[in-house]
Amino acid sequence: xxxxxxxxxxxxxxxxxxxxxxxxxxxxAIHPGDALPSVRTLAADLGINMHTVNKSYHELExxxxxxxxxxxxxxxxxxxxxxxxxxxxxxxxxxxxxxEGMVLGMTKDEILNLVEEIVNExxxx
Amino acid sequence: MAFMISLIILLFLxxxxxxxxxxxxxxxxxxxxxxxxxxxxxxxxAYKKQYTMLTIAVSxxxxxxxxxxxxxxxxxxxxxxxxxxxxxxxxxxxxLALFYYYRGKMKQYKRAEKWAQQLKQVAAADLTVHSExxxxxxxxxxxxxxxxxxxxxxxxxxYDLLPQQIPTHWGLSGEPDAFTEKTPFTAIQMLLFLxxxxxxFLGIQLGMKFSGIKLSATNLSASKNRxxxxxxxxxxxSFYTVLLIxxxxxxxxxxxxxxxxxxxxxxxxxxxxxxxxxxxxGTAILMVIVGRSDKYPSESMEEGLMDASDxxxxxxxxxxxxxxxxxxxxxxxxxxxxTINFANPVGYLIIFGPLILILLIxxxxxx
Numbered sequence: 001x002x003x004x005x006x007x008x009x010x011x012x013x014x015x016x017x018x019x020x021x022x023x024x025x026x027x028x029a030i031h032p033g034d035a036l037p038s039v040r041t042l043a044a045d046l047g048i049n050m051h052t053v054n055k056s057y058h059e060l061e062x063x064x065x066x067x068x069x070x071x072x073x074x075x076x077x078x079x080x081x082x083x084x085x086x087x088x089x090x091x092x093x094x095x096x097x098x099x100e101g102m103v104l105g106m107t108k109d110e111i112l113n114l115v116e117e118i119v120n121e122x123x124x125x
Numbered sequence: 126m127a128f129m130i131s132l133i134i135l136l137f138l139x140x141x142x143x144x145x146x147x148x149x150x151x152x153x154x155x156x157x158x159x160x161x162x163x164x165x166x167x168x169x170x171a172y173k174k175q176y177t178m179l180t181i182a183v184s185x186x187x188x189x190x191x192x193x194x195x196x197x198x199x200x201x202x203x204x205x206x207x208x209x210x211x212x213x214x215x216x217x218x219x220x221l222a223l224f225y226y227y228r229g230k231m232k233q234y235k236r237a238e239k240w241a242q243q244l245k246q247v248a249a250a251d252l253t254v255h256s257e258x259x260x261x262x263x264x265x266x267x268x269x270x271x272x273x274x275x276x277x278x279x280x281x282x283x284y285d286l287l288p289q290q291i292p293t294h295w296g297l298s299g300e301p302d303a304f305t306e307k308t309p310f311t312a313i314q315m316l317l318f319l320x321x322x323x324x325x326f327l328g329i330q331l332g333m334k335f336s337g338i339k340l341s342a343t344n345l346s347a348s349k350n351r352x353x354x355x356x357x358x359x360x361x362x363s364f365y366t367v368l369l370i371x372x373x374x375x376x377x378x379x380x381x382x383x384x385x386x387x388x389x390x391x392x393x394x395x396x397x398x399x400x401x402x403x404x405x406x407g408t409a410i411l412m413v414i415v416g417r418s419d420k421y422p423s424e425s426m427e428e429g430l431m432d433a434s435d436x437x438x439x440x441x442x443x444x445x446x447x448x449x450x451x452x453x454x455x456x457x458x459x460x461x462x463x464t465i466n467f468a469n470p471v472g473y474l475i476i477f478g479p480l481i482l483i484l485l486i487x488x489x490x491x492x
Binding site for chain 2: 006047
């Protein structure tokens with residue numbers, strides 16, 4: 001799987017990295033059980049600071065997406081159903097965004113369509 | 126003979142210096158990064174061509190003068206080698222001057238074209254590329270090291286056989302021409318240097334493993350090909366060089382203990398030119414393998430992208446200094462091979478540690 005970082009972007013690099021790894025798992029480009037490269041390796045490949053990669057991995061671990069296993073490194077976790085705490089987190093994250101959409105004139109159907117569109121885009125290829 | 130050697134080295138050097146722009150990473154021209162979309166620009170191609178033509182002309186002229194001088198003056202072997210070395214430095218210096226001249230022109234062109242403003246800069250990494258990285262295992266270096274250690278043991282064991290004057294330098298013919306007093310230390314001094322050299326190469330090999338595989342976002346497959354080819358070829362080439370140097374030093378050590386050992390052997394005729402020739406040939410092969418690894422046409426690429434410009438980390442276009450990057454070595458910008466990340470102290474340790482130790486030992490035991 002290819003990671004693309006935009007150093008000039010307003011989005012911090014660690015966040016770009018986190019988002020792309022999550023999307024990569026959602027797409028099926030990398031799978032539960034796969035190990036991510038070590039912090040050092042990925043930082044050297046991208047020519048970025050190790051702290052940046054470390055921060056991203058810690059965030060992924062906090063979200064329950066990867067597990068730091070001694071010796072094997074950062075391993076992607078498998079999930080068959082969503083846990084209540086994760087559900088609440090995503091609920092709270094999406095709520096202001098959906099509210100913003102409503103304020104800007106989106107109807108309920110348009111919002112549902114939007115969600116479907118995003119899911120389809122991720123599932124594609 | 127001395128002239129032939131100098132001539133071969135000079136021809137080899139000038140050829141390498143002249144064709145260099147065509148063997149470096151495709152997206153870097155005279156140390157200036159160029160977007161994939163523009164590497165075939167008329168102007169850029171003209172600069173590369175001019176550099177090559179000028180370097181060939183200058184080298185050819187220098188070699189001609191050198192040959193004429195050697196032919197008419199009939200100088201001594203030492204003078205031939207000495208002047209030959211000076212000519213080598215002049216050729217390197219002039220090609221470097223030309224490099225900076227065209228680097229200046231490229232920078233101007235790049236500014237005028239405003240690529241950096243028009244294109245989005247992207248850095249790329251492949252999460253699984255390291256599984257395709259096939260470096261030789263570090264422990265193959267144990268083989269030449271064991272040979273060296275064995276020879277040390279053998280030298281101590283045969284200490285009485287050694288002459289009172291231990292050779293420290295060998296001439297072109299492979300015959301010793303400088304000596305030092307025999308002591309248990311000077312007897313194995315050369316092997317000690319060899320061991321340090323082997324350690325340095327082992328360090329380089331390990332450092333390579335801990336250095337990033339840098340991909341180009343606009344041409345993933347070509348850049349991946351080149352990076353993997355570079356890592357594989359240079360690490361095997363290093364090992365090959367270590368084996369040759371080990372053979373050369375072992376030969377010198379054995380002939381010091383047993384002067385008649387190789388009298389009727391082909392080895393005597395082949396060393397040390399054979400070693401020099403094999404290293405030059407290896408260098409040429411390495412250059413062609415790595416230089417060609419990213420030159421075939423690229424697959425379709427995304428519009429509006431360019432590689433994240435790391436020009437700012439390349440001081441004077443040749444020295445990489447990036448505090449963020451944990452890589453110990455990075456691919457050279459003008460040349461085929463590696464250079465150290467000057468912001469990472471581990472690199473200094475690997476390269477300069479053994480060299481300083483060698484100098485220190487040589488210096489301390491002079492008295």
